[in-house]
Amino acid sequence: MVKVMEYALRQLCEKITEKWISEHIEDSTFHEATGFDDGVRKQLVKQLEKTSDSYKKNFIDVLNEIEVVNRDLEQYYMHGLKIINIDLKAVMGLCAHYENPLHVFFHEMGHAIDYNRGGYERLSLGDSFKKAFSEDIHLLIERLNDEDEVFEMRRIRSDDESRGIQDIFSSLPYLNEKGEFEGEFNNVNVYNLRPRYMHQPDYWRRLNDPAIDARSELFAHISAAQASKKQQEYMREYFPNSFKTFTELMEKSRV
Numbered sequence: 486m487v488k489v490m491e492y493a494l495r496q497l498c499e500k501i502t503e504k505w506i507s508e509h510i511e512d513s514t515f516h517e518a519t520g521f522d523d524g525v526r527k528q529l530v531k532q533l534e535k536t537s538d539s540y541k542k543n544f545i546d547v548l549n550e551i552e553v554v555n556r557d558l559e560q561y562y563m564h565g566l567k568i569i570n571i572d573l574k575a576v577m578g579l580c581a582h583y584e585n586p587l588h589v590f591f592h593e594m595g596h597a598i599d600y601n602r603g604g605y606e607r608l609s610l611g612d613s614f615k616k617a618f619s620e621d622i623h624l625l626i627e628r629l630n631d632e633d634e635v636f637e638m639r640r641i642r643s644d645d646e647s648r649g650i651q652d653i654f655s656s657l658p659y660l661n662e663k664g665e666f667e668g669e670f671n672n673v674n675v676y677n678l679r680p681r682y683m684h685q686p687d688y689w690r691r692l693n694d695p696a697i698d699a700r701s702e703l704f705a706h707i708s709a710a711q712a713s714k715k716q717q718e719y720m721r722e723y724f725p726n727s728f729k730t731f732t733e734l735m736e737k738s739r740v
């Protein structure tokens with residue numbers, strides 16, 4: 486009881502406002518080549534405002550522990566160097582039609598949060614996220630045996646906001662090939678899904694256990710969904726347990 490009250494009090498004292506977000510984003514985090522300017526800053530504050538206080542806190546804390554650079558044309562987080570490589574200006578232009586034009590940055594921040602808030606191991610490798618992911622994959626296996634569900638999963642591919650879940654759909658054949666879910670998939674329907682947005686086969690095949698990469702990508706896609714109602718709807722529909730666990734992990738790792 487005391488604990489709950491203390492938490493509520495702390496929440497009240499630390500009300501995370503637009504002003505708070507703006508004050509805690511350090512411009513020095515962003516190298517010049519990323520195109521970070523007042524416009525990007527405003528967009529970043531606007532998108533962060535839509536997210537939960539615990540997510541905001543983790544996002545800002547981790548952002549201030551890393552650097553954002555633009556050394557090549559790729560978008561990635563590299564933990565060894567603690568850098569996100571991205572051209573924020575270009576990404577915002579290409580993604581102007583998304584609810585969150587910076588969702589690619591929120592995805593890479595998801596990888597950074599995963600690595601930097603997990604303690605000994607990444608959050609996506611921990612027991613709670615592993616269990617949630619496994620439950621969600623079993624729900625997907627059931628859906629794959631229902632033709633109406635498969636029709637719907639194919640239909641939503643035309644919506645760009647579904648790219649996060651499509652990417653995880655693209656991992657299904659490789660989870661089936663090597664992973665712990667072997668033999669349970671409806672293979673015909675797995676291949677019929679043919680996502681429009683996905684990681685390539687060599688990515689899913691690079692580790693002995695493709696579920697490790699699938700969990701890591703799902704974690705980052707859930708991060709990308711934080712400032713997008715539509716992406717959250719897709720996550721709640723297809724990865725409800727992982728989505729819920731992500732939220733719980735954000736609450737726990739909030740310091």
Ligand SMILES: [Zn+2]
Nearest residue numbers: 592596702705
């Ligand atoms: Zn990723």
